[in-house]
Amino acid sequence: MTSEPTEFQNPEELQRARQLSLQSTRPPGEAPGYEIQRCLGTGAYGEVWLATDRVTGRRVAIKFYLHRGGLDWTLLSREVEKLVFLSADRYVVQLLDVGWHAEPPYYVMEYIENGSLDELLGAQGALPPEEAVVLFREIAVALTHAHGKGVLHCDLKPANILLDQDRWPRLADFGQSRLSHEQTPALGTLFYMAPEQADLNALPDARWDVYALGAILYCLLTGAPPHRDDESLRQLDRTGDLGERLACYRRWLADSPPPDLHRYVPGVDRALADIVDRCLAADPARRYANAQLVLDALDARERVRRRRPLLILGLIGPLLLLAIMTVFSWRAFSAAVGRSEQMVKEQAYRANDFAAKFVAKSFEAELADCFSMLEHEANSPEFLAEFRPVLQGEHLGAINDPTAPAGRLRELRAKFLDDPVRQDFKTSLEQRLARVRGNSPSSASNFASIFVMDALGTWVAGVYVNEVVGGPIGENFSWRTYFRGGQEDGPRQPPSASPQHIETTHLSAAFKSSTTKKWKVAISTPVYDRTPAESKFLGILAVTFNIGDFAVFRTPHTPSDYFAVLIDNRPGDRRGTVLQHPLFQGQPPAQDFNVPLPQLQRMGSQAVYDYLDPLAEAPGGEAYRGDWIAATQPVGLPGRNQIPNGQRLDTDLLVLVQVSAQAATWPVHQLGRRLAWDAAAALAVVVLVVIALWVIVFRISGDRVGPAERKSPTPPELTPPHDQTTLPVTPRPGPGGQQMPAR
Structure with missing residues (x-):
């Protein structure tokens, strides 16, 4: 004995071994003219064997009916009858010969090399949607041909669909089939059988085959028939006789939600899923009335699929064109707005440049008025007559003594402040200030203060318009620009005997008031005592202006x-x-x-x-x-x-x-916004029109039902009453003594 352990078989190998063990090794009988080779399969009522025609060498399949009861002869005659009706139909496995009087009886049919659709699904599982639709269409065409010749299959399932050498489907096993005028019930296979068919009193209906069609397409897409799961199998296994089993099946289909696994298969579109749902409708009134309407629905779906690229192009094309036009229009619009904005800015700059020149000229004119007013006052004889006595006073001369100590200067300045001559001069300045401000409407009259300094830069008198300030009387300001000229004040140092002074009317540098925090300028002009012999510098007359007071x-x-x-x-x-x-x-x-x-x-x-x-x-x-x-x-x-x-x-x-x-x-932006809104509104209208037209085209061309569906389908005719005897459906024994539907 060998010590190697026995290898375990996988489930597929076990199933294959079980099938081989059940197959017969010897044919149940002879078929004259045919050489029988091997068993292809075993069913409830007989066996199918592969054989070869001795004359032509053609390979055929021979189905032997092993049971001899009257029912068996009825089954044989019924199946042969349906095959005769469908002779010469390429969608049906063709009948070649019948051995009525053989022992056991048999009939000879075509041998289909590629096996059944059930075997294909068992080998590779669910098919890709496109391949599944191709096979499904051919099955529907085959069923339409059968219905057209008055034959209802009544037991359509993947095991009864054979694949020829080109892998096209062929209908087989018409043992449960009925003619359209028959009233005998027929039971199909669970989970491929319509719920109303699972009744021993049901009358044959074309919608039974429509349900089976939907179940086959569902199986092609998902790999399993609808409603079949572990729980449903357990429920069915608990039932007793055939009637209870059929009632349980009907209840299960009625209570279960519609199957929807096919909707989650990649590549399954909504139209195809709707076809499956309508075929599998539990209510026969909601189901397609016949296989031709299923084909019409498939054709409508295919038309939509063929037109879909054009429809999409019809939508995307205008939208893409609109997008391109929008992009280029927006670029052109933005460029135009940008150019317009730049032109407006350039125009505004030119206007500003002109305005700046105008304001500068106006300011110069106001300064000229101030210059003229100040020069006129400085050269007036009245002013000189009032100014000379102040300069000749003893207090001012003592203040200008560079050797005077600081304490003495404070005393001298206090005396000079109260000097009657200086007070009279200040009063005349106040009167002069009032006269000038009252007589001149120009900016020359808007000065903030007026003051006088002697030839050494000592402050003699000053009058303020809005400030109650006595002024720095007696202090020396020869270092200020309004006295010495220039752009900057000079160094603050002891007064000189002959300080630098302005010789013409001068505009000082701007300075900030220590009280009002406003910026000011001072205009000063030299005061000369002019005689035919000489021109003596006496001091300066100056006025200050708040810059904001200029017009x-x-x-x-x-x-x-x-x-x-x-x-x-x-x-x-x-x-x-x-x-x-x-x-x-x-x-x-x-x-x-x-x-x-x-x-x-x-x-x-x-x-x-x-x-x-x-x-x-x-x-x-x-x-x-x-x-x-x-x-x-x-x-x-x-x-x-x-x-x-x-x-x-x-x-x-x-x-x-x-x-x-x-x-x-x-204004440019306002116009741009208005144009943008108008363009957006126009674009929105165009888009809405395009979408509306596209929806209309889609609804017209995207009708999912074929022309036959748009008509009011006539309900399928039930088999009319007649005097033929209805044969009862005889149950067959199943494993464990359970009753199985007749085949």
């Missing part, structure tokens, strides 16, 4: 999108300081705000469309945020102050006119 800078204290600004343009750390701004009309901020030097330099050489207002960061300056279009223009001195070659002298002041870029381009 060109008077703006309401409300945020505006268009205004002028004055900037200090002196070289040094203070270059770019904002001297006047609409935000300064109220309470000006304590800190200084500067335009960054790079921006200032860029504005001097090119157009600027993205100027950032430094006052946007000031308290209350939120309205000045964002980009501004800005243009600058330097302020020149009055025209008579020119250098010899005729060119004018510029001050250290710079006029900046700015307009909000958003406000300037608002």
Whole structure:
């Protein structure tokens, strides 16, 4: 004996061994003219053997009926009768010969080489949807041919569908088939049998085969028949006789939800799933009335599938065209808006540049008026007559003594402050201030103060409009620009016996008031005692102005999108300081705000469309945020102050006119938004029209039911009553003594 263990067989091998053990090794009888070779299968009523025609050599299948009762002869005659009806039909396994009087009787039919559809499913499982539909269509065509000749199969299942050499299906086993005029019941195979067919009193109906068709397609797609699971098999196994088994089957199908595994198979579209569902409808009224309507539904599905690319192209094409048009239109629209916006900005810049020049000229004109007013007052005989006595007083001479100690200076200044001559001169200055402010409507009358200094720079008298200040009487300010000239104050040091002084009317550098925090400028002019012999320098007469009091800078204290600004343009750390701004009309901020030097330099050489207002960061300056279009223009001195070659002298002041870029381009953006909304509305209308047309086309061409379905199908005719005897369905014994449906 060998010590090697016995190899275990897998379930497929066990099933194959069981089938081989059940097959006969000797044919049950002879068939004249045929050489019998081997057994192909065994059924309830006989065996099928492979044989060869001795004359032609053709391979055939011979079915022997082993039982001899009258029922067996009826089964043989019934099956042969149906095969005769279907002779010459390529979709049916053809009948070749019948041995009526042989022992046992038999009939000879075609031998189909590739076995049954059931064997194919057992070998490879569920089929791909496309392959399953091809086979299903051929089975439906075969069934349509059979129905057309009045034959109802009544036991359609994968085991009764054979595959020829081209793997096309052929209907076989018409043992349970009925003619359309018969009234005898026929039982099919569980889970392929319609629920109403599972009744011993049921009358044959074409919709039985339709249900079996749906069950076959379901099996092709999922690999198992509908409703079949472990629980259903347990329920059926618990039943006793055939009637109980059929009733249990009907209840199970009625209580179970419609099978839906086929809907989750990849590649199964909704139309195909609907065909399966309608074939498997438990209510026969909802089922296709015959196999031809199933074919019509398949044809309708195929038409939709063939048209689907065109339908999709019909949808995607216009949408793609619209998308392309939208993209290019949007690009063109954006470019047009961008060009229009740039043109508007350039136009706004040119307007700003013109406005800056106009404001600068207006400011120069106001300065010229101030220069003229001040020179007129300084040269008036009345002023000189009032000024000379003050200069000749003993207190002023003592104050100007460089050797006087500090304590003595304070005493002298106090006496000089109360000096009647100086008081009379101050009174005359007040009268002069009132007269000038009352007579002149120009900015020349809007000065904030007027003061006089002697030839050494000592403050003699001063009058203020809004400030109750006595002034630094007796102090020396010869180092200030309004006395010595220049762009910057000189070093503060003891007074000189002959300090540097201005020789013409002079505009001082801007300075901030220590009390009001407002920026000011001073205009000073030299005072001379002119005689035919000489011209003696007596001192200076000066006035101060709040920069915001000049007419060109008077703006309401409300945020505006268009205004002028004055900037200090002196070289040094203070270059770019904002001297006047609409935000300064109220309470000006304590800190200084500067335009960054790079921006200032860029504005001097090119157009600027993205100027950032430094006052946007000031308290209350939120309205000045964002980009501004800005243009600058330097302020020149009055025209008579020119250098010899005729060119004018510029001050250290710079006029900046700015307009909000958003406000300037608002009409363009508003028009752009309106056009964009109109374009969007037009696009939406076009899209809706395209979609509506596409839906109409889809509904017209996407009808899932064929022409036959659109007609009102006539209900299948039941077998009419006649005088033929209805044969009872005889149950056959099954394993364990259970009764099985007749085959």
